[in-house]
């Protein structure tokens with residue numbers, strides 16, 4: 001049988017070479033359409049494949065523990081079934097969508113039931129987020145921020161090269177692409193002010209990140225191996241870790257970010273599986289000094305994912321690109337982040353979300369936040385004639401995209417969009 005990642009595979013559903021969703025991808029999401037309850041679907045070209053209807057028709061079985069997981073309004077019950085079920089389901093869906101398989105292709109009535117045009121589908125938050133953790137794993141980003149606030153000599157904190165630094169964020173405000181983001185309020189103490197005041201954030205920023213979706217649990221008190229950590233990662237989403245820089249600057253001493261990050265985190269609606277990303281696996285940057293044994297990797301765990309950020313101010317007809325970078329530059333991989341996360345005995349749950357940390361590449365146009373792009377507000381970026389930005393303004397719409405470029409096809413993530421509304 002042909003492997004679901006085979007570049008030669010074609011679907012009977014026409015898929016443009018520029019589409020994010022060819023048969024080699026098959027990302028999972030939760031959608032509703034035709035007035036029916038939310039259910040699990042897979043994106044294929046301009047359609048959503050309804051897995052619940054396929055299961056009802058007896059075309060898709062997920063084993064004894066599984067019936068009904070596709071009628072859920074999150075991917076969590078399906079993810080909980082584990083890697084063997086994930087692999088079998090992916091193979092079966094790939095088989096059903098193949099151009100040379102008549103089983104679904106030639107059954108018009110079934111096609112009408114299970115293939116929903118994407119533009120008629122409403123996409124929901126794909127996972128019930130159990131816990132949300134945000135890392136700080138790009139060396140270029142950590143160095144840029146360090147240089148800005150501490151100078152070149154002390155750019156990286158002494159711990160940075162020894163562990164993936166992170167903090168526990170809020171799961172309650174993780175939202176799906178398209179959700180409007182209200183400008184946060186908080187305590188502000190601008191330089192020169194004697195006392196803090198409470199008001200609307202003036203230095204609102206985005207952070208370009210990938211989110212690793214944890215699909216298997218690990219019990220409290222248990223540590224992980226590299227192989228186990230890898231198997232626990234179900235897939236990835238694009239993630240915008242909205243940040244209130246002025247609130248953060250005043251509140252973060254000494255326990256780290258709190259409300260400056262807790263007002264919103266946006267993710268893309270389709271979870272691209274680790275299985276689909278397999279052909280795009282790459283060796284990450286050389287780690288020097290060598291990590292402690294519990295963080296050492298025998299396999300490459302980075303991915304070649306092209307990333308783009310565009311910003312559209314309200315008067316602009318189309319967005320302007322402000323960043324183009326790649327996930328492959330990440331210093332600490334998602335596997336290392338998960339290994340570190342569990343290393344103290346911290347339990348991990350199905351539906352945990354690990355933000356990679358802002359992804360900046362080595363070049364100036366590869367910076368993944370406005371803090372870096374505008375160098376802390378000192379170098380405004382021009383979006384269009386007469387329109388510049390240092391930080392986000394009300395009405396601004398921020399769009400992130402990501403894709404792996406194959407030969408003649410791309411395994412894409414779609415987009416994560418958010419528009420700022422006034423405080």
Ligand code: MN
Pocket residue numbers: 134135207209241355357358
């Ligand atoms: Mn972040």
